Amino acid sequence: MKGNLDTVWHTPLVQRFWSVFGAASIRIKVMGIVLGVIVLLGLFVTIQLRSALYDTLETQLHVQGIGISDNIVLRVEQLVSGDLSALTDYLQGTKTHYTGSGHNTLVDYVIVRNPDGTILATTTDGAPPPEIEPSLPIDPDDRIHKLTTAWGDVIDVTTSMPNGLIVQLGLGEDSIEEITNTVTFQIFSITLVMIVVGFIAAFLLTWILTRPILSLVEATRAVANGDFSRQVTRWANDEIGDLADAFNTMTRSLARAARESGEREALREDYIRGVISAQEEERKRIARELHDSTSQSLTSLLVGLRNLEEANDLLTVRTRIEDIRKVVNNTLDEVHTLAWQLRPSVLDDLGLVAALGRYIEDYQHRYRIQVDFVTRGLDERLPIALETSLYRMVQEGLTNIARHAHAKNASVLLEQRQNGIRVIIEDNGIGFELDRKADSQKSLGLQGIRERTQLFGGKLTIESQAGQGTSLFIEIPFAVVAESDTG
Numbered sequence: 001m002k003g004n005l006d007t008v009w010h011t012p013l014v015q016r017f018w019s020v021f022g023a024a025s026i027r028i029k030v031m032g033i034v035l036g037v038i039v040l041l042g043l044f045v046t047i048q049l050r051s052a053l054y055d056t057l058e059t060q061l062h063v064q065g066i067g068i069s070d071n072i073v074l075r076v077e078q079l080v081s082g083d084l085s086a087l088t089d090y091l092q093g094t095k096t097h098y099t100g101s102g103h104n105t106l107v108d109y110v111i112v113r114n115p116d117g118t119i120l121a122t123t124t125d126g127a128p129p130p131e132i133e134p135s136l137p138i139d140p141d142d143r144i145h146k147l148t149t150a151w152g153d154v155i156d157v158t159t160s161m162p163n164g165l166i167v168q169l170g171l172g173e174d175s176i177e178e179i180t181n182t183v184t185f186q187i188f189s190i191t192l193v194m195i196v197v198g199f200i201a202a203f204l205l206t207w208i209l210t211r212p213i214l215s216l217v218e219a220t221r222a223v224a225n226g227d228f229s230r231q232v233t234r235w236a237n238d239e240i241g242d243l244a245d246a247f248n249t250m251t252r253s254l255a256r257a258a259r260e261s262g263e264r265e266a267l268r269e270d271y272i273r274g275v276i277s278a279q280e281e282e283r284k285r286i287a288r289e290l291h292d293s294t295s296q297s298l299t300s301l302l303v304g305l306r307n308l309e310e311a312n313d314l315l316t317v318r319t320r321i322e323d324i325r326k327v328v329n330n331t332l333d334e335v336h337t338l339a340w341q342l343r344p345s346v347l348d349d350l351g352l353v354a355a356l357g358r359y360i361e362d363y364q365h366r367y368r369i370q371v372d373f374v375t376r377g378l379d380e381r382l383p384i385a386l387e388t389s390l391y392r393m394v395q396e397g398l399t400n401i402a403r404h405a406h407a408k409n410a411s412v413l414l415e416q417r418q419n420g421i422r423v424i425i426e427d428n429g430i431g432f433e434l435d436r437k438a439d440s441q442k443s444l445g446l447q448g449i450r451e452r453t454q455l456f457g458g459k460l461t462i463e464s465q466a467g468q469g470t471s472l473f474i475e476i477p478f479a480v481v482a483e484s485d486t487g
């Protein structure tokens, strides 16, 4: 069915029609359809009614003709034995009587004929009498015929009398014409009125329909130009009203999306700024470290070498070389530590779990804090950006514990779940007041964790109370993670 419609739709004729009609505005289309339907309906009703009315009136005229004819026959029977002029007068009187203003029947002629068809008496006054039809003798069931005569179209009723005479009565069809013409004219007038009413109704309807559509079009253009604040009025509770509502919901969503992407952009800029300043801090620290320890060590190496130059005996040389070796060893250690702190190569080579394992081992020795490190489900490598972020977040959490918590124990849980990654960093230290924001501008650690989490579409929750220890819950949805390879 649908296929058939498609085939019809794609025929060149339909397409050509649609290319013309389809290009017209809705107003023209609706008004064209309404006017077309009214005109067709008017025409159809006029033709139907006219022919039905004509038929009815004609049947009525036949019945009437038979009635009049039978009356005349009765009278002619009485008059025919007397004076012929009395018969003619009677016929004339009958004709005048029916043609008078009291009747809407028009008698065109009355003729009395002899059995052989010759005229006995007539009202035709010299006009050529109509031929008798059908041929004699007259069949009582076939008395009525439509003839074209000197009086125009006539209903001819021919009756045979018992004595053989023939009475022929002609009834004019003018009255039928007149009535049907009057009725046709009335229907025509009504159609005209309907056209005017239909025109006004179609105009109003299209105005009601197109006004909200035009305002929608205008608003859509505004939205396309970036104005998401645009809302349209819901004019009515119909489909177009629903469309207006859907449009408003859409622009609100667009506005929200634009706002959110703006916020995300701002967050990203903040983060980049934070990263840059953190890099600067890191450089300062490295510079300090190089100055304070490495260059100190190299200076003492220099002094040691000068002393070696001045040594005279082998024993002294040996002792000094031994000292220098220790200094070189220490320096090597320092450089190694420095490099490792900057970026543990194990993170790139062996992955997050191994890198954190090493970091935590080192951390436990350094700060004398017992750390439980548990991982679940992290069998495969994550995107490197995410691994680095997770590493830095755990590092910051543990550094905070060492710096602020006065804790003996801490734990780190790293878990890959079906819908994301969860990290929990806990300690049994002194805790802190969460709503204390006094030095929040200087403290970047927790804020950095939150920003990194948000960049991956995740969420940081901190639970802490004075004396109760601190817990950081980091949750990052995995779907977003999978797309954020470059993040």
Ligand SMILES: Nc1ncnc2c1ncn2[C@@H]1O[C@H](COP(=O)(O)OP(=O)(O)OP(=O)(O)O)[C@@H](O)[C@H]1O
Binding pocket: 400, 401, 403, 404, 405, 427, 429, 430, 431, 432, 442, 443, 444, 445, 446, 447, 470
């Ligand atoms: N595990 C913890 N135990 C107790 N207090 C904590 C803990 N973690 C954070 N805090 C408190 O929250 C504050 C904010 O921490 P945050 O890491 O943001 O800044 P910071 O460590 O002071 O400075 P930095 O910017 O160098 O990290 C800390 O100064 C500390 O008072």
Ligand SMILES: [Mg+2]
Binding pocket: 396, 399, 400, 444, 445, 446
């Ligand atoms: Mg910190």
